[in-house]
Amino acid sequence: MTTTEQTKRVYGYEDVPGLMSLMTGDEKHGPAATSTLDVLWVLYDRVLRVSPQTADDPGRDRFLLSKGHGPMAYYAVLAAKGFLPVEWLPDFGSFGSPLGHHPDRTLVPGAEIGSGSLGHGLPIAVGTALGLRARGLHEPRVWTLIGDAELDEGSNHEAIAYAGPAGLDRLHVVVVDNSSRSHARPGGIAARFEAAGWSTRTVDGRDHEALYAAFTAPHPGRPHAVVARVEPKSA
Amino acid sequence: MDTMRDRLAPVVTRLLDEDPRVAVVLAEVGMAGFETARRRHPDRVVNVGIREQLLVGAASGMALTGLRPVVHTFASFLVERPFEQVKLDLGHQGVGAVLVSAAASFDWPAGGYTHMAPGDVALLDTLDGWTVHVPGHPDEAETLLRQAVGAGDDKVYVRLSVQSGSRAMPVDGARFLTVREGSRGVVVAVGPMLDQVLAATEGLDVTVLYATTVRPFDAATLRWATGGAAADVVLVEPYLAGTSTGAANDALPDVPHRVLGLGVGRAELRRYGTIEEHVAAHGLDPRSLRERITGFLAGRRTPAGV
Numbered sequence: 001m002t003t004t005e006q007t008k009r010v011y012g013y014e015d016v017p018g019l020m021s022l023m024t025g026d027e028k029h030g031p032a033a034t035s036t037l038d039v040l041w042v043l044y045d046r047v048l049r050v051s052p053q054t055a056d057d058p059g060r061d062r063f064l065l066s067k068g069h070g071p072m073a074y075y076a077v078l079a080a081k082g083f084l085p086v087e088w089l090p091d092f093g094s095f096g097s098p099l100g101h102h103p104d105r106t107l108v109p110g111a112e113i114g115s116g117s118l119g120h121g122l123p124i125a126v127g128t129a130l131g132l133r134a135r136g137l138h139e140p141r142v143w144t145l146i147g148d149a150e151l152d153e154g155s156n157h158e159a160i161a162y163a164g165p166a167g168l169d170r171l172h173v174v175v176v177d178n179s180s181r182s183h184a185r186p187g188g189i190a191a192r193f194e195a196a197g198w199s200t201r202t203v204d205g206r207d208h209e210a211l212y213a214a215f216t217a218p219h220p221g222r223p224h225a226v227v228a229r230v231e232p233k234s235a
Numbered sequence: 236m237d238t239m240r241d242r243l244a245p246v247v248t249r250l251l252d253e254d255p256r257v258a259v260v261l262a263e264v265g266m267a268g269f270e271t272a273r274r275r276h277p278d279r280v281v282n283v284g285i286r287e288q289l290l291v292g293a294a295s296g297m298a299l300t301g302l303r304p305v306v307h308t309f310a311s312f313l314v315e316r317p318f319e320q321v322k323l324d325l326g327h328q329g330v331g332a333v334l335v336s337a338a339a340s341f342d343w344p345a346g347g348y349t350h351m352a353p354g355d356v357a358l359l360d361t362l363d364g365w366t367v368h369v370p371g372h373p374d375e376a377e378t379l380l381r382q383a384v385g386a387g388d389d390k391v392y393v394r395l396s397v398q399s400g401s402r403a404m405p406v407d408g409a410r411f412l413t414v415r416e417g418s419r420g421v422v423v424a425v426g427p428m429l430d431q432v433l434a435a436t437e438g439l440d441v442t443v444l445y446a447t448t449v450r451p452f453d454a455a456t457l458r459w460a461t462g463g464a465a466a467d468v469v470l471v472e473p474y475l476a477g478t479s480t481g482a483a484n485d486a487l488p489d490v491p492h493r494v495l496g497l498g499v500g501r502a503e504l505r506r507y508g509t510i511e512e513h514v515a516a517h518g519l520d521p522r523s524l525r526e527r528i529t530g531f532l533a534g535r536r537t538p539a540g541v
Contacts, residue, residue: 123292
């Protein structure tokens with residue numbers, strides 16, 4: 001992974017929609033485009049121990065964006081935090097741009113994985129947690145973000161069912177739930193993780209304090225899943 | 236004689252002891268052999284249960300942390316079932332692993348088609364950058380397994396089979412070996428096919444090459460074997476017939492040539508029985524091979540005006 005020079009100015013949460021506009025051309029964004037925004041901001045701003053300077057450090061926290069679709073909020077947060085230059089944003093999706101409509105880890109500074117095909121991030125996150133443990137790196141935490149509809153993919157359930165009994169307590173999942181799955185039951189997402197022995201929290205995905213509390217809740221001996229509920233995609 | 240797969244756990248257990256980067260990922264299949272290794276290296280010998288998407292995805296994550304994962308199960312469940320994970324979690328992420336398969340094309344004929352993977356090498360051929368080893372003897376398997384694990388962060392597939400030849404050859408993990416020299420054509424025997432090919436070509440005036448590393452394809456040795464002149468090339472592969480026909484063509488772009496690709500037929504036999512019966516049913520026994528090879532060599536027409 002490569003990183004770019006640190007940006008000169010400091011960006012705050014209120015700047016992120018403007019950074020997204022550089023990619024989308026829209027002044028305002030609907031709920032679908034911003035479903036992951038608050039989760040990403042709180043993680044990168046307050047939770048993840050990773051910066052442009054430590055992006056190659058074996059001891060860094062890892063964030064794996066599994067839901068690679070609609071990555072504008074992700075790129076905007078990475079730009080705001082100095083992982084990639086703001087100047088890259090307007091060319092989003094063009095032939096010469098490193099920033100595609102799905103991220104490629106070999107092109108995007110700070111991106112731990114390439115994603116787009118759904119259901120790959122959580123199994124890779126399991127392997128990352130296993131790999132860190134095998135290398136004797138017990139501090140770094142591994143996070144992955146998946147969508148509620150992405151959870152339909154069976155590969156996630158292979159990972160969920162393994163990670164709980166295996167006690168991978170460095171592993172964290174945040175499920176951004178914008179009610180976009182066609183077949184769902186109320187509370188079904190958290191219940192699936194709980195059945196596999198995970199620690200879970202369900203919170204308002206727009207409430208930064210609630211997200212922070214859920215992200216940092218202790219979960220000794222168990223992996224941790226946070227269900228972040230946001231406005232329905234269809235709303 | 237022991238099988239190639241009997242060598243897997245002892246060889247990899249030694250590599251686990253020697254190299255802290257090496258890790259093993261299993262999906263139940265093959266666990267018993269790694270019991271000692273698992274006790275010695277509990278964090279580097281992982282069984283994810285019967286979950287093959289996770290098997291490859293977890294290997295990817297381990298590789299991302301700098302480990303060298305060795306991933307093992309039957310070929311059908313290692314390459315075919317989680318093929319998108321092989322394509323994306325390894326290739327697209329830009330990380331490597333050693334995939335070691337068992338059961339090959341029809342090592343367990345009584346198990347039926349669900350446990351047969353004649354298309355594994357052809358499938359990997361749709362991807363970039365894979366090294367493919369197809370040993371023909373347990374000693375060769377041991378050599379090639381060591382090479383595969385030691386190959387930096389390369390993507391390597393090692394195809395183990397209970398079908399094996401009577402003697403080990405000095406394989407080097409790259410080049411084809413010249414087993415016999417002749418002037419009427421070149422027969423390339425891949426891995427477990429060597430004994431049958433040698434029997435089939437007994438007394439024929441052909442060069443026999445022995446290939447255990449089929450990707451990258453050793454174009455230089457094939458070109459050398461044709462002597463730069465018009466060539467007849469026969470490939471005898473223990474997986475889907477014609478898998479390497481394109482590679483052989485690409486090796487001879489400026490030489491008039493014909494290629495006959497022999498191997499496992501595409502049609503599902505829907506038969507059980509023994510390995511020998513399946514070898515014969517696919518025309519890979521010495522008698523059938525000889526008939527097809529001599530027929531092909533006899534079929535060359537002299538170009539008009541020569």
